[in-house]
Amino acid sequence: MTTITRQDLNFGQVVADILCEFLEVAIHLILYVREVYPSGIFQKRKKYNVPVQMSCHPELNQYIQDTLHCVKPLIEKNDAEKVVVVITDKEHRPVERFVFEISQPPLLSISSDTLLSHVEQLLRAFLLKISVCDAVLINNPPGCSFTVLVHTRDAATRNMEKVQVIKDFPWIVADEQEVHMQEPRLIPLKTMTSDIVKMQLYVEERAQKS
Amino acid sequence: MDELYLDNIDEYVHDHNKIVTYKWLSVTLGVHVNTAKQMLYHYLDHKRKESSAPLHATYLVSGRFEDNGQTSHRVSLVREDQVEDVKSKMSLIASVHVYSVQKALLKDSSTLYSVDYDAVKDNLKNCSRYSAIRCASAVPMSSVEMQRPPSPEPESKKSSMNGEAQKPSTKSQKGIMGMFANKPTSKTQDSSKEIKLGPKDDTPEADATKSKPAGKANPMSNFFGTQLSKKPDKTIKVEEAAQSPTAEQKPQTSSQPEEKQEAAVETQKDTKKDSRSKTKRIQDSDSEEEKMEKKKRRRIKKPEPDSSDEDVIPDSPQQVETSLKKTAKTVSYSQQVHSEIKTRKRRRVLKHHTFQDEEGCIVTEKVYESESYSETEDDAQPTKQAPKDVGAAKLPASQKDDEKKSQKKASANANKGSKQASIMGFFQKK
Numbered sequence: 261m262t263t264i265t266r267q268d269l270n271f272g273q274v275v276a277d278i279l280c281e282f283l284e285v286a287i288h289l290i291l292y293v294r295e296v297y298p299s300g301i302f303q304k305r306k307k308y309n310v311p312v313q314m315s316c317h318p319e320l321n322q323y324i325q326d327t328l329h330c331v332k333p334l335i336e337k338n339d340a341e342k343v344v345v346v347i348t349d350k351e352h353r354p355v356e357r358f359v360f361e362i363s364q365p366p367l368l369s370i371s372s373d374t375l376l377s378h379v380e381q382l383l384r385a386f387l388l389k390i391s392v393c394d395a396v397l398i399n400n401p402p403g404c405s406f407t408v409l410v411h412t413r414d415a416a417t418r419n420m421e422k423v424q425v426i427k428d429f430p431w432i433v434a435d436e437q438e439v440h441m442q443e444p445r446l447i448p449l450k451t452m453t454s455d456i457v458k459m460q461l462y463v464e465e466r467a468q469k470s
Numbered sequence: 471m472d473e474l475y476l477d478n479i480d481e482y483v484h485d486h487n488k489i490v491t492y493k494w495l496s497v498t499l500g501v502h503v504n505t506a507k508q509m510l511y512h513y514l515d516h517k518r519k520e521s522s523a524p525l526h527a528t529y530l531v532s533g534r535f536e537d538n539g540q541t542s543h544r545v546s547l548v549r550e551d552q553v554e555d556v557k558s559k560m561s562l563i564a565s566v567h568v569y570s571v572q573k574a575l576l577k578d579s580s581t582l583y584s585v586d587y588d589a590v591k592d593n594l595k596n597c598s599r600y601s602a603i604r605c606a607s608a609v610p611m612s613s614v615e616m617q618r619p620p621s622p623e624p625e626s627k628k629s630s631m632n633g634e635a636q637k638p639s640t641k642s643q644k645g646i647m648g649m650f651a652n653k654p655t656s657k658t659q660d661s662s663k664e665i666k667l668g669p670k671d672d673t674p675e676a677d678a679t680k681s682k683p684a685g686k687a688n689p690m691s692n693f694f695g696t697q698l699s700k701k702p703d704k705t706i707k708v709e710e711a712a713q714s715p716t717a718e719q720k721p722q723t724s725s726q727p728e729e730k731q732e733a734a735v736e737t738q739k740d741t742k743k744d745s746r747s748k749t750k751r752i753q754d755s756d757s758e759e760e761k762m763e764k765k766k767r768r769r770i771k772k773p774e775p776d777s778s779d780e781d782v783i784p785d786s787p788q789q790v791e792t793s794l795k796k797t798a799k800t801v802s803y804s805q806q807v808h809s810e811i812k813t814r815k816r817r818r819v820l821k822h823h824t825f826q827d828e829e830g831c832i833v834t835e836k837v838y839e840s841e842s843y844s845e846t847e848d849d850a851q852p853t854k855q856a857p858k859d860v861g862a863a864k865l866p867a868s869q870k871d872d873e874k875k876s877q878k879k880a881s882a883n884a885n886k887g888s889k890q891a892s893i894m895g896f897f898q899k900k
Contacts, residue, residue, distance in 0.1 A: 292577070304578075309587065310587055311580035311583060311584075312580065313578065313580070381588060384584060384587065384588070387584065388489075388581060388584045389487075391574075391576070391577075391580075391581040391584070392487055392488075392489060392572065392573070392574045392576075392581065393574070394574035394577075395572070395573035395574035396487060396573075
């Protein structure tokens, strides 16, 4: 049994990789399930040994990848508190917010070989929950789009603004309107606890959608 | 006591918002699968009478299907509203039963696979404990047997060359655990799964051609593969022999699965269609155990080249003919090649063809092309014919898809707000 601290960046990178891969799959799945984009652009792909839907549109894929590429350094240093996928309606007011709360224990310990397969199992359960979230959410009005917000601890974003991780892909401070929703309904979806990460997914939904 | 299960199912469906499949229910409650199916049916009936929150169900319909004179046994997973439709298309219905009950309307069936994944994985050693498909002499191979190389096959196996027959034997060779191994312990497994589900993969290995599963976008058949792998030893050996990698067999196998791969690609493109019917060539005859032996033998001898998805039925007949012609060609060709070149391999490469169709839309088509590669490049000639045939047969089908897609893109364009780049941008960019 090895105990690794956060300073061991290699392991931190591994965790960040796992989480970013998962977030990418989750975002694609959310876009599919909530019908943000027509289902024709999605095709079945495999992740964690189960079929998932992923989009074929190159610009959309690039956008999501760039977004997560910028988020990754924050996760490595455990600065990202929440990653939020906000679905907004035509007037750019948020309709739904899928909140991934992430926290990593300061001392990571790898206890056994089955750690990664255990994590995979938990992530599979997350994907399954996203697939059936239709049942607990009201349908969205047509013409929605999405955006990704990251809530960070302390002042980590100051560093981000100094160093542009990807050229021409700037991050800006989100405005109040996007961050807060009026009269949200909170629907918890899934929680997971493992040796390397703790994650919680819930949905904030606006009571009146259109 | 008898009514307790109704409450259990109610709790799973409403409180936990789970998808309750009969398989998961049988494992969770420890009952026979047929009992689980009946439980689901009663629950559905009960709840519908009470008319409480809306419930959705998926059904499994299996029966005989006739298509242009070719009969096949088809097993389809359909949503409730399509059951009658699918039933009317079959000539003889073998079984209809509830597959799952859930609160949400499922957009696609891949979630049904994820539901049972963990339950089956935990019970891998005795996953047929509650099942109705049973065979006493089907035991997992010991590690000694698994290391023994497969014996060369007899000529009669030519007729059994079809993607379906090879899949169970791959799985039985690597053992049941191999299928669920998270690490890529068996490249064949991974590549065969990737071919089935992920057309993104560029270069399936040569040995993937010999273990190609039925080329349907069909995660469910992965499932039924575990049950199938428990077959009598005799059938295992016969199909095991069918796997041996001789140069003669490879072109044959790659030509027939070729047509199935096209079917797979087309099905994947056709995600717009709401029908979730899937076809399996495995006979899911839960209630016909006594006929199982007979049916198995019949399947090995009789080639069943079709049984593609409902979505692609109009195309498969013509592709069957082209594939049969190709088989004849490649057999004669390979016999002469075999003497000259020892290491000639064929592999299927996923190629992206980007072209502009009549409406000015740029279409990217993913086509599996059979590519022959070896140290000596002189056998490039005959293989070029194969892709051309494939390309021609595919184009009419893909036009259909393109039209649908371009219609959808047109409507999507109207909806998109100004905040993000319009989705039409992709298709109009030169």
